[in-house]
Amino acid sequence: MKAQSLDFKINSSSALLDPDLKSALGNVKAGFIGKRGAAVALVPEWQRIRSDAKAVKDHVLEHLDHYLLAYEAAVQRNGGTVHWAASGDDLAATVVDICRSVGARTVTKGKSMVGEEADVNGALEAAGIEPIETDLGEYIIQLAKEPPSHIIAPAVHKTREQVADLFHEHHAQYGLTERLIDRRALVNEARTVLREKFRTADVGITGANFLIAETGQHVLVTNEGNGDLTSNLPRVQIVIVGIEKVVPTLEDAAGMLRLLARSATGQAFSNYTSLMSGPAREGDIDGPDAFHVVLVDNHRTEMLGGALKEMLRCFRCGACMNHCPVYGSVGGHAYGWVYPGPMGSVVTPAMIGIENAPELAHACTLNGRCAEVCPMSIPLPSLLREHRRTTFERDLQGARAKWGLRLWAAFARRPALYRLATRIGVSLLHRLGRSRGRFSRLPLAGAWTQGRDLPAPQGRSTFMQLYKAERQSDRSAERRS
Amino acid sequence: MAPDPDSASAATSRPRVGLFVTCLVDLHRPNVGFAAIRLLERAGYEVVVPDAQTCCGQPAFNSGDIRSTEAIARTVIEAFEGLDPVVAPSGSCAGMISAHFPELFEDDEPWRTRAKALAARTVELTSFLAGQERDIGATGADRVAHYPGVATYHDACSGLRELEIRSQPRDLLEEVEGLELREMEDTEVCCGFGGTFCVKYPDISERMVSDKAALAKQTGADTLLGGDLGCLLNIAGRMHRLGEPMKVYHVAEVLADMCDVAPIGAAVRNEGDER
Numbered sequence: 001m002k003a004q005s006l007d008f009k010i011n012s013s014s015a016l017l018d019p020d021l022k023s024a025l026g027n028v029k030a031g032f033i034g035k036r037g038a039a040v041a042l043v044p045e046w047q048r049i050r051s052d053a054k055a056v057k058d059h060v061l062e063h064l065d066h067y068l069l070a071y072e073a074a075v076q077r078n079g080g081t082v083h084w085a086a087s088g089d090d091l092a093a094t095v096v097d098i099c100r101s102v103g104a105r106t107v108t109k110g111k112s113m114v115g116e117e118a119d120v121n122g123a124l125e126a127a128g129i130e131p132i133e134t135d136l137g138e139y140i141i142q143l144a145k146e147p148p149s150h151i152i153a154p155a156v157h158k159t160r161e162q163v164a165d166l167f168h169e170h171h172a173q174y175g176l177t178e179r180l181i182d183r184r185a186l187v188n189e190a191r192t193v194l195r196e197k198f199r200t201a202d203v204g205i206t207g208a209n210f211l212i213a214e215t216g217q218h219v220l221v222t223n224e225g226n227g228d229l230t231s232n233l234p235r236v237q238i239v240i241v242g243i244e245k246v247v248p249t250l251e252d253a254a255g256m257l258r259l260l261a262r263s264a265t266g267q268a269f270s271n272y273t274s275l276m277s278g279p280a281r282e283g284d285i286d287g288p289d290a291f292h293v294v295l296v297d298n299h300r301t302e303m304l305g306g307a308l309k310e311m312l313r314c315f316r317c318g319a320c321m322n323h324c325p326v327y328g329s330v331g332g333h334a335y336g337w338v339y340p341g342p343m344g345s346v347v348t349p350a351m352i353g354i355e356n357a358p359e360l361a362h363a364c365t366l367n368g369r370c371a372e373v374c375p376m377s378i379p380l381p382s383l384l385r386e387h388r389r390t391t392f393e394r395d396l397q398g399a400r401a402k403w404g405l406r407l408w409a410a411f412a413r414r415p416a417l418y419r420l421a422t423r424i425g426v427s428l429l430h431r432l433g434r435s436r437g438r439f440s441r442l443p444l445a446g447a448w449t450q451g452r453d454l455p456a457p458q459g460r461s462t463f464m465q466l467y468k469a470e471r472q473s474d475r476s477a478e479r480r481s
Numbered sequence: 482m483a484p485d486p487d488s489a490s491a492a493t494s495r496p497r498v499g500l501f502v503t504c505l506v507d508l509h510r511p512n513v514g515f516a517a518i519r520l521l522e523r524a525g526y527e528v529v530v531p532d533a534q535t536c537c538g539q540p541a542f543n544s545g546d547i548r549s550t551e552a553i554a555r556t557v558i559e560a561f562e563g564l565d566p567v568v569a570p571s572g573s574c575a576g577m578i579s580a581h582f583p584e585l586f587e588d589d590e591p592w593r594t595r596a597k598a599l600a601a602r603t604v605e606l607t608s609f610l611a612g613q614e615r616d617i618g619a620t621g622a623d624r625v626a627h628y629p630g631v632a633t634y635h636d637a638c639s640g641l642r643e644l645e646i647r648s649q650p651r652d653l654l655e656e657v658e659g660l661e662l663r664e665m666e667d668t669e670v671c672c673g674f675g676g677t678f679c680v681k682y683p684d685i686s687e688r689m690v691s692d693k694a695a696l697a698k699q700t701g702a703d704t705l706l707g708g709d710l711g712c713l714l715n716i717a718g719r720m721h722r723l724g725e726p727m728k729v730y731h732v733a734e735v736l737a738d739m740c741d742v743a744p745i746g747a748a749v750r751n752e753g754d755e756r
Binding site for chain 1: 502504506507508509510511512514515530532533534535536538540541542543544545546547549550552553555556560638639641642643669670671673674675676677678679680681682683684685686687688689690691692714715717718719721722742743745746747748749
């Protein structure tokens with residue numbers, strides 16, 4: 001998709017005015033935060049699992065080449081084919097090539113954020129191949145022609161009324177003409193439509209949650225079972241996945257699985273956790289004739305060699321955005337590209353260029369709740385500060401902000417000068433504001449006073465002035481006595 | 482402010498603490514600084530306020546201006562040389578010094594050692610006081626604070642997550658006579674201040690502080706307390722704008738029995754406020 005991250009400020013302001021979005025975002029809080037908290041509380045060894053998982057992933061990132069080659073060899077042993085995609089465009093081209101080579105007309109797709117990075121659907125459509133999203137949320141936003149607004153709940157911004165309208169509009173072609181509103185009825189209708197698509201698709205594309213270097217398997221986690229039907233029913237299976245998803249052994253993945261669903265949805269385990277490898281072997285009752293994996297870099301190796309390395313531990317659970325008060329206020333679309341919330345504000349500038357998303361790292365209070373809940377212990381606030389450092393050095397936040405900051409810093413490092421300036425400032429502010437105790441409007445403070453009053457300083461003097469005066473009078477009192 | 486009756490005579494033999502006033506207290510709320518001094522003196526310390534202090538450098542640090550941050554950090558490190566412990570009435574500023582000063586000087590050996598030493602000596606005020614042995618009975622009834630009212634407590638994010646300040650202020654407030662503490666929902670959620678965030682993204686900040694103000698109001702409390710002036714200015718400012726003000730004070734002002742000045746953002750009501 002075309003990035004809109006440069007317009008974060010405009011997009012977030014209009015998002016705040018959208019009452020449907022506000023009510024939909026209320027569901028994030030109600031649905032995810034409490035459930036995660038309860039699920040984590042039931043695992044006394046949570047912090048240990050967390051630190052073990054971090055250690056495994058840090059080890060893998062130190063030896064990523066080794067584990068990727070081991071995984072490739074294992075996939076080949078299983079009869080599959082491994083493709084390497086340096087960029088999103090490479091990924092899209094590879095997928096289209098495979099689909100063309102088998103004469104595919106329709107493709108079912110499980111939810112894949114890597115697929116969103118590369119706009120695989122757009123590339124397939126351009127090649128005359130119809131992609132059908134099979135995750136319910138992805139299916140809804142595909143009908144609405146919108147990008148996902150959350151990495152595990154892509155249609156979380158949609159209200160039930162809006163979904164009812166979409167289904168009513170798009171399902172008439174299948175003879176389903178009644179406008180349904182009941183949640184279960186809506187799900188059943190989507191199921192009816194998708195079942196036929198599953199049956200007739202030529203190729204199935206999914207992502208993967210973990211790649212197992214030792215065995216060449218991949219782990220796929222869903223709550224709807226759509227990933228399994230997408231993987232097993234078509235004749236050709238394609239897995240598209242970022243290179244950071246590899247782990248050494250099944251045991252390593254098992255530890256991380258204990259973290260993943262609890263962090264994401266508060267489930268101990270997702271409804272479906274499937275292990276798959278290669279094409280169907282002789283005697284297998286199901287499985288594809290051909291199996292392809294596309295390993296995608298798309299700026300990940302740049303992150304690996306730089307200050308954002310720790311971001312590559314991310315396994316895309318969404319806990320950071322669920323607990324982010326900024327995401328909870330503006331929703332995912334305001335971030336303007338594929339990944340929203342704290343992890344998105346780190347990843348997006350790395351993938352589309354910080355000059356195309358200079359605001360994201362700044363649109364954060366650095367309150368740290370994301371890092372607190374991150375199951376992979378990613379120091380998100382520190383990584384956001386890294387981006388801020390880059391935007392400062394490259395003047396991407398505007399010259400006014402930079403020189404304002406420099407001027408303030410020039411005072412802050414010179415205590416005597418600072419005292420003088422603060423004395424004048426406080427005395428002036430106090431005189432202006434003392435009658436009410438606050439300002440509802442003040443020159444140069446418009447951004448503050450737009451939505452709140454500015455409390456006036458307590459008195460006409462700074463603490464330092466008062467303290468010095470008091471010490472002096474104490475001393476002269478001592479001398480007198 | 483009158484010094485404690487016994488402070489002058491014993492001053493020389495008392496252990497010393499350095500007070501990092503913080504720039505917001507210096508500018509906006511001197512009463513918090515004097516409250517901190519009173520509390521520390523009552524805990525048996527001689528309080529030293531170095532003249533060369535300004536700000537912890539957080540605005541520069543969080544804006545990505547590392548060079549300015551380093552320069553300011555050096556000023557702070559030098560100002561507090563030889564003082565142990567260093568106490569600040571702010572989890573945010575104390576967190577900046579303890580969690581982030583050392584990382585500024587990773588490749589600058591003499592300064593790294595000094596930064597780490599200051600980081601290790603720096604403590605937030607309520608954490609420091611909660612760690613002191615308290616002997617209220619022996620030191621006289623005048624040391625018990627009184628606050629008639631129902632208060633709710635706002636946890637400031639940096640203190641909460643960088644310094645694990647959660648129970649300390651609440652434990653101290655339990656000893657305040659007449660005060661009932663009533664917790665609000667989502668007390669660990671950010672109020673939307675975020676330093677420069679609140680002026681860079683005023684719309685988002687307003688939504689967040691509105692949510693916070695609504696949750697505080699839901700408790701039925703008449704007072705909101707917290708340990709960080711940034712959050713308190715933000716919340717008080719929003720409540721006044723909505724025309725639904727609660728009395729907003731820094732926790733130190735209540736603990737030191739120094740709520741004789743107008744609450745944050747309220748109109749001045751007596752001479753004492755003017756200082």
